[in-house]
Amino acid sequence: MKKLSRKIDLPLLKYVAIVTAIIMLVAHGFCYFNMLYSHDSMNIFHAGYYGDSLGIGRFLIPVWTFIRGPYYPPVIIGALSTIFMILMIYFICKLFDVKNKLTILVMVLLLCTGLTITLLNATYINYADMYIFSLLLNVIAVYLIRKKGAISLLSIAILIISLGIYPAYLGVTLGLYIGLLIKDLVNDKNKLDVFKEGIKCIVIVAVSLIAYMIINKVILYILHFNLSDGYNSITNALNFDSFGALITCIKDTYSKYFEYFFKPHTFHRTIVYILNIVVVLIAIYNSLKIMKEKKVKTGNLVFIILLLLILPFALNIIYFITAGMTHELMIYGINITYVFIVLLVANNKSILNKIAYISLMFIAFCNIIFSNQVYEKKEMELESTINTINRVIIEAENTKGYERGKTPVVIVGNINNGSLAVKHEKFDYQVVGLITPFATTYHRTYASFISYYMGNSMNIVDKKDSMSKTANIFAAKKEVQEMPTYPKKGSIKMVDKKLVIKFSN
Numbered sequence: 001m002k003k004l005s006r007k008i009d010l011p012l013l014k015y016v017a018i019v020t021a022i023i024m025l026v027a028h029g030f031c032y033f034n035m036l037y038s039h040d041s042m043n044i045f046h047a048g049y050y051g052d053s054l055g056i057g058r059f060l061i062p063v064w065t066f067i068r069g070p071y072y073p074p075v076i077i078g079a080l081s082t083i084f085m086i087l088m089i090y091f092i093c094k095l096f097d098v099k100n101k102l103t104i105l106v107m108v109l110l111l112c113t114g115l116t117i118t119l120l121n122a123t124y125i126n127y128a129d130m131y132i133f134s135l136l137l138n139v140i141a142v143y144l145i146r147k148k149g150a151i152s153l154l155s156i157a158i159l160i161i162s163l164g165i166y167p168a169y170l171g172v173t174l175g176l177y178i179g180l181l182i183k184d185l186v187n188d189k190n191k192l193d194v195f196k197e198g199i200k201c202i203v204i205v206a207v208s209l210i211a212y213m214i215i216n217k218v219i220l221y222i223l224h225f226n227l228s229d230g231y232n233s234i235t236n237a238l239n240f241d242s243f244g245a246l247i248t249c250i251k252d253t254y255s256k257y258f259e260y261f262f263k264p265h266t267f268h269r270t271i272v273y274i275l276n277i278v279v280v281l282i283a284i285y286n287s288l289k290i291m292k293e294k295k296v297k298t299g300n301l302v303f304i305i306l307l308l309l310i311l312p313f314a315l316n317i318i319y320f321i322t323a324g325m326t327h328e329l330m331i332y333g334i335n336i337t338y339v340f341i342v343l344l345v346a347n348n349k350s351i352l353n354k355i356a357y358i359s360l361m362f363i364a365f366c367n368i369i370f371s372n373q374v375y376e377k378k379e380m381e382l383e384s385t386i387n388t389i390n391r392v393i394i395e396a397e398n399t400k401g402y403e404r405g406k407t408p409v410v411i412v413g414n415i416n417n418g419s420l421a422v423k424h425e426k427f428d429y430q431v432v433g434l435i436t437p438f439a440t441t442y443h444r445t446y447a448s449f450i451s452y453y454m455g456n457s458m459n460i461v462d463k464k465d466s467m468s469k470t471a472n473i474f475a476a477k478k479e480v481q482e483m484p485t486y487p488k489k490g491s492i493k494m495v496d497k498k499l500v501i502k503f504s505n
Contacts, residue, residue, distance in 0.1 A: 012093060012104075017086045019105055023112045024082045027368045028375075031121045032078025036378040038385075038439035039123045041072065042448040054225045057216050057234035060164035064130045072126040080129035081121075085112055088136040091143050095180060096343055103346040106357060109364035110338040115264050115328050115431070118371040122378050123433030124329065130165050135332060137162035138172040145177065145201050152204070159208035160215065167212075167234065170205070170321075171333025174314035177201045178307050179340055185300040185307075186291060194303060239323050249323055250313070256326075257316040260334050265431045267369040275359040282356040283344040290344075327432035374434065377427050385439040388420060389449060392486065392501060393456050401494045405457040408497075410474045411446050413504030418485045443468045461498070474500060481505075 025032075043052070053061035068076070089108055098104060120128045137158050144155035162169065177198075184194050216234070220227065227234065240246040262280075263273045291301065315333040319326045338360070345356040396402055396409070415421065416436040423429055423437050440446050447463030450456050462468035474480050474495065483502045484491050491502045 009090075009094065012099065013086075013090050015101060016090045016093065016104060016108065019108045020086045020089055020112060021082055023108055023368075024078070024085060027113045027371045028078065028081075028117070028121050030372060030375045031125065031378075032074050034375075034379065035074060036122065036125070036375065036382055037449070037453060038378055038381055039433055039436075039441045039445065041124060041126045042439075042445045042453075043126065052228075054220060054223065055228035057163075057167060057227065058165060059216055059219045060161060061127070061130060064165065068129070074125065077125055077129045081132045084129070084132045084136045088132075088139045091136075091139045092176070092339060095139075095143060095146070095176065096183070096339070098343070098346070100346055102357070103342055106360050106364070107339060107342045109361060110342070110367075111335065113364050113367035113371060114332060114335040115266065115367070115370075116330075116332040116335065118367070118374055119328050119431060119433050121371075122374045127166070131169075131329075134162045134165040135169050135172060137165075138169045139176065141173050141204075142176045142180070145204055146180065146197075152200070155204055156208045156211065159205065160212045163208065163212040164216070167321075168318045168326075168330035169332055171315045171317045171331075172336055173205065174201075174317060175311060175333050175336045176339070178311050178314055179336075182304055182307050185304050186294055186296055188294070188297070188300070191297075191299050191303050194300075198307075236323060236325055237321050245323075249320055252324060253313050253316050253320045256319050257312040257334055260316070260328075260331050261337055265328070265370070265428050266363075267366040267373065272363050272366050275363055279341050279345070279356045279359050279363075282352050283341045285352065286344045286348070329432060370428075373427065377424065377434065378439075380424065381437060381439045384437065385449065386454070388415065388438070389440070389454055392492070393450070393454065393458065395492050396458070396499055396501065399492055399494065399499060401497075402499050405459055407459060407494075407499050409458050409460045409499045409501065410471055410495075411443065411460065411468065412471050412475050412480060412500060412502045413485065414442075415440060415486070415503040417504035420487065442466055443471065474498070 053059070089104075089111055092098070092107070092111075093104060098107070117132070120131055124131075141155040141158045141162070144158060145152050159170075159173070181194050181198055184197070185191065213234075219225075240249065262276045263269060266272050291304075296304070313320070315336055316331065318330050318333065322330075341356070342360065345353045345360075397404055401407070415438050421437050427434070429435050429437075440449050443462065444464065444466050447460040450458050450460065451463070461470045477495065479495055480500055480502065483493065483500070485505060486492065486501065486503050493500060
């Protein structure tokens with residue numbers, strides 16, 4: 001135990017822990033102390049939840065939920081998420097030898113308030129602790145790969161576990177490692193040794209991916225599950241129709257990196273866009289100044305340029321792997337860019353660096369405002385859904401021929417596409433998990449919400465399915481097509497001994 005404590009930088013860990021806990025509380029505390037059921041987070045009620053995870057290659061999610069429990073306790077998830085963020089940032093500081101308190105503060109502000117963390121908490125909080133744990137494992141993998149000898153092979157096991165939870169954060173590992181290789185070259189490390197280190201990382205990542213795919217297939221075979229062909233499944237990995245599609249995806253991987261980084265969804269989005277340009281320009285100026293001062297050799301400089309060209313692709317590699325099927329939950333790797341920017345403006349009291357620090361803190365401030373607005377939106381969504389579904393239940397139970405718990409109920413259409421879907425002004429709806437004004441989004445969520453959240457035993461057909469085949473059949477019936485949409489009179493009625501609730505055409 002004493003030997004372990006000597007290896008841990010306790011003053012650094014304590015400072016990171018205090019700062020991270022405060023920022024996580026300010027940015028995400030509302031979510032952690034309130035239940036904001038919506039969208040996929042309602043899957044905690046779904047019996048096929050484990051099968052869903054296995055079917056898309058996340059075979060360790062059932063293990064996690066078995067340990068933690070299927071229901072999501074927001075405070076516990078918030079505490080676990082905060083602990084994992086503390087450890088992740090601590091290891092990043094250790095990797096880059098960061099000790100300056102202001103540098104750490106700014107880094108924590110940006111890493112804890114990124115868009116991915118906010119959206120994860122807001123809509124997919126049942127996954128939040130495990131996904132952030134996956135992020136931590138990607139950083140620990142870098143730490144282990146840098147070690148000499150057989151201990152570096154432990155990174156393979158770490159990466160397999162991370163991939164088995166959520167495969168989207170591989171860019172964190174690659175991006176951080178490239179940053180460390182550039183640091184080595186700037187500090188005059190032999191370019192051949194750096195090249196070997198880079199090959200070592202590539203081999204370990206490749207072996208981890210292959211091992212992950214094999215393990216996943218074995219688990220599916222043993223448990224008699226098949227891989228899903230959904231958009232978020234690993235079956236779509238590297239699925240290019242042609243060589244031209246491959247080239248286009250490479251180009252788009254770069255363009256999407258710049259789009260996601262420079263203009264993220266946040267408060268004062270245009271100002272943040274401008275400030276991102278400012279801090280990047282200052283970081284570039286500082287990097288040129290550092291290389292001039294250290295008199296970096298030509299050979300090393302060539303390698304640095306090559307690595308810098310690869311870096312945006314590496315940070316956004318999930319876009320390439322999924323052939324463009326990404327969303328904001330999957331792009332945390334891009335947020336690692338701020339680590340390099342902060343490092344390049346650290347420990348320097350020039351006016352430019354002061355401007356950079358102020359700009360970075362303002363960006364984080366905008367992220368904190370945005371996160372709290374998002375949680376406010378989710379609370380309003382939940383209240384709207386409760387009020388609307390409560391009226392639907394009352395009207396259903398007043399319909400002649402309907403018997404609660406026995407009469408099959410068919411939900412046609414989506415409430416978010418109907419006349420009740422009034423979007424609140426000044427909210428950003430163009431982000432994954434925020435696109436709807438109601439908490440119920442697809443068929444299974446209606447069943448979960450009505451049965452468990454509202455406590456009503458409504459016998460909804462196909463309640464375990466994401467989409468209802470019965471609803472599609474009924475939607476094609478002439479009688480149902482002639483029905484108005486809710487809340488108009490006649491939008492809830494008996495058809496072929498089933499109660500039909502029509503939310504939209």
